[in-house]
Amino acid sequence: MSSLSLAPRRLRWAVADTLVLTGRALDHWARQPAQVMVGLLFPVLLVLMFGYLFGGAMSVPGGGDYREFLLPGMFAMTMVFGVEASYAAVATDTARGVTDRFRSLPMARSAVVTGRAAADLVNSAAGLVVMLACGAAVGWRWHHGAAAAAAAVGLLLLLRLALIWVGIHLALVLRRPESVMVLQILVWPVGFTSNAFVAPxxxxxxxxxxxxxxxxxxxxxxxxxxxxxxxxxxxxxxxxHAVILAVAWPLLLTAVFLPLSVRRYRRLSR
Incomplete structure (x- = not known):
């Protein structure tokens, strides 16, 4: 049988295995609701702190409501901080030998990392829904219609997807859950060295x-x-050209770190 005729079968196999491993990750979260709730509520706490504790001392460029200025930055910060969860999950599986057991099974090699990425993206989407609801509760609104708002949400999830691949790759390189502190040292400066809170x-x-x-x-x-x-x-x-760059940056990061993650997973035993 030619390689061309095998390609559709391999693709279906890879998709099926990805769905199985995505379900595995979601099932783990369903069994640990307290951990999920803490992850969802932490960004809400940040919104309340910045919006109510510091909001009175902040001035909005050109005037306007501070919370409407704040919330888009908080949405994006939540996507960035989520990279630590991706790192911790993959590093824990690697350290405990779960990844090695997956490698011994007759399954698509890419499914382990793509399944994790899909599950983390679902979790991030749920977290973003919570953040949007929290923002609406404290007075944030969008003003350019549902289509523009949906495009903004899509850009946030696109950034999250790119950072998932960064977290997966770093986890496969370092392989130690406790090394998440190293990632935090990198993530926090990236988050705060931006226009989320302060004008460049x-x-x-x-x-x-x-x-x-x-x-x-x-x-x-x-x-x-x-x-x-x-x-x-x-x-x-x-x-x-912020919208163009908001598409270009995540696509570039994904193009770099997705193949690196798959390649690193395949070479774990070497």
Missing amino acids: ESMPGWLAALAQWNPLSATVAACRELFGNPGWGGDSFAAQ
Whole structure:
């Protein structure tokens, strides 16, 4: 049988195995509702803290409601912080030998990482729904219609998908759950060195350039634009083409880290 005739069968096999492993991850979460609830409520706590504790001291560029300015940044920050959960799940499976058992089964090699990515994306979508509801409860609104709002949500999930692959790859490289602290050291500066809370123009020149071209900044600026919420503005290329960059950055990260993750998984025993 030729390789061309085998390709559809291999694809169906890979999709079926991916669905099985996605279901495995979702079943684990169903058995640990407390852990899931903590993960969903932590971003809500951040919204309440920033919106009510610090909101009175913050000024919105050009005027407007601070919470409408804040929430798109918080949505994107939640997508970034989720990379730690992806890392911890894959690293734990690797450290406990679960990944090795998967490798001994007659299953598609890519299914382990794609199944994890799919499950994490479902979990992130649920978390984003909670965040949207929380935002609506504290006064946040979108103003450019349902289609633009759906596009903004799509950009947020696209960023999350790209960062899932980053987390999976790092987990397969480091293989130690306790090394999540290393990832936190990387994630927090990326999150706060952006336009989510502070205008890049207020930063030193070199740091402002990093903030403007930060993938998170592109998603935040694009979401503010699509939701019709106030933003920092600016006349730089990154500020004027935020939607394009909010698509380009995640696609680039996915194109790099998805194949690296699959390749690293296949070479775990070497």
